[in-house]
Amino acid sequence: MVEYDVLIVGAGPIGSTFAFHMAEAGYKVGILEKKNKIGVPLQCAGLIGNKIMGLKPVPDEYIINQVRGAYLHSPSDHILKVSKSETQAYVIDRVGYDNYLTQTAQNAGAELFLQHKVIGVENSTGKIIMDKDGQKDFKAKVIVDGAGYSSPISRSINKFSQPFQAAQYLLNLKNESLEKDFVDVYANDIISPGFIWSIPLSKKQCRIGVFGHHDYHFLNRILKDFIESNPKFRESSIIKKYHGKIPVYSPQNKLVEGRTIILGDAASQVKPTTGGGLLIGFQSAKIAVNIVIRALENEDFSLLQEYEIQFRNIFEKELKLQLFVQKTFKALKNSDLDLMFEKLKTKNAEELISIYGDMDTQSLLIKEMVKRGILFSILPQLLYRRMSPAWNFF
Ligand SMILES: Cc1cc2nc3c(=O)[nH]c(=O)nc-3n(C[C@H](O)[C@H](O)[C@H](O)COP(=O)(O)OP(=O)(O)OC[C@H]3O[C@@H](n4cnc5c(N)ncnc54)[C@H](O)[C@@H]3O)c2cc1C
Structure with missing residues (x-):
């Protein structure tokens, strides 16, 4: 039996980061990872808000591009341009970055065990139940579940709601036609509250993807049709295809059970409006x-237990608000979305979003829109009446 202070299940970015800090603090740390390679296949658009630099700076070699704004497109292509003068988000090499995070944990003293698939944990003793017989027996004082959406540990404790599916391509364009410091977001009721994104890696290359409550094949078709029908992307070649699942945040999820704590996607710590899980996970x-x-x-x-309490104190209000935004978008038809974008444009909302908008936190912007009476005027009246008790809360 090999005994550790802490065993982390999953060498994803969040588990590896946790492992690094614990090893650095002098604890005996082990990481059990089911795959034989870290970070592959890529399941991420690699966009992370600028707050990351105050929390855990990304080394330059993993930053592919920096963006400072977004074009938000309605179904009939009414466009809102929102921007700031300084970098708002980094486009990163996720595979390289994941490997870097795991290596940093190992350099600090954490032991990594690849091809070690965990199927459960004995909470009373801290013994790990491995998938294969004949592997070492592992035991720890504290177990950290960082095994992502498919985590068997979290699934034995929590009920997972239907995740979003996502499809993404690496696209090479014929010409240098992309604005390198702007992402594009396309709304449409077929995929709402999901959306289509285009994240530039250079003027000629982007990650283009879609997420929603549909299966991968349907999303794939939507993405292909979108590329073929959009003059900006039509003359391009698909270099790689990716797909993955994005958990939907569930306020009911337990984050602590006995000596086990749950982190990252395994705990559905993902922003409902964007599907982003890196910053909140870190x-x-x-x-x-x-x-x-x-x-x-x-x-x-x-x-x-204090971990769950602190997590809820810090994030719950924002995450619940974002779930509500998600629900609102789901109820909007394409005609509503078009009208909403048109009205926002006339109400000078581009400036307001540019000032108060933030890809990770939307409560400030919504509060400001409620205060200025904009929210009431852009939502279809029926929908607003149905949902106004919650909106007025902010
Ligand atoms: C298409 C797509 C695009 C995305 N784009 C963004 C984005 O632009 N920005 C952003 O912030 N977020 C994005 N996300 C979400 C982001 O990728 C996740 O939130 C993030 O990877 C969560 O990290 P994690 O460490 O919790 O889990 P994961 O990255 O899922 O890592 C879990 C690790 O655990 C291992 N594991 C699983 N089960 C076991 C087991 N039984 N035993 C041992 N090991 C196990 C896995 O092999 C893996 O290495 C995107 C997600 C998808 C699908």
Whole structure:
């Protein structure tokens, strides 16, 4: 039996980051990863908000591009341009970055075990149940589930709601026609509350993708039709195809069970409006590190509950608001979306979104729109009446 202070299940970005901090603090840390290679296949658009630099700076070699704004397109292509003068988000090499994060954890002393698939945990003893017989027996004082959407540990504790599916291509354009510092977001009721995105890697290359509550084949067709019908992307070649699942945040999810804590996608720590899980995952890992250290120092695992309490205090209000935005978008038809974009344009909302908008936090912008009476005027009246008690809350 090999015994650790902390065992992390899954060498994804969030698990590896947690492992790094614990190893750096001097604890005996192991990471159990089911695959034989880190970070592949790519399942990410690789866009991360600029707050990352204050939290966990991304080394230059993994930054492919920087963006400072977005073009938001309605179904009939009414366009809102929102921007700031400084970088708002980084487009990263996710595969390289994941490998870097795992290597950093190993450099700090964490031991990595590839091809070690976990199927469960014995919460009373901290023993890990492995998929294959004949592998070492692992045991830890604290177990951290960072195994992503498919996590068997979280699934034994929580009920997972229907995830979003996502399809993405790496696209090479014929000409250097992309605006390198702007992403594009396309709304349409077929995929709402999901959307189509185009994230430039250069003037000629982008990651173009779609997410929604449909199966991968349907999303693939939507993406292909979109590319063929859009003059900006029509003359292009698909270099690679990717797909993946995006969990929907569930406020009911437990984040702590006995000596196990759940982090990242395994805990559905994903922003409902954008599907982004990196920043919130890193922020949650940071909260968890301090609490796990306190629990280990005091040999009192009931202290782990504080992680769930702090997570909820910091994120719950914003995440619930974003779930509500998601629900609102789902109820809008293409004609509503078009009208909404048109009205927003006339109400000078581009400026308002540019000032108060943030890809990770939407409460500030919504509060401002409610205060200025804009929200009431852009939503179809029936929908607004049905939903106004919740909107007025902000
Ligand atoms: C198409 C797509 C685009 C996205 N774009 C963005 C974006 O632009 N920005 C953003 O912030 N987020 C984005 N996301 C979400 C983001 O990729 C995830 O939130 C993030 O990867 C979560 O990290 P994680 O470490 O929690 O889980 P994961 O990255 O899923 O890592 C989990 C790890 O655990 C391992 N594992 C799984 N099960 C077991 C097991 N039983 N035993 C041992 N190991 C196991 C896996 O092999 C994997 O290495 C996107 C997601 C998709 C699908």
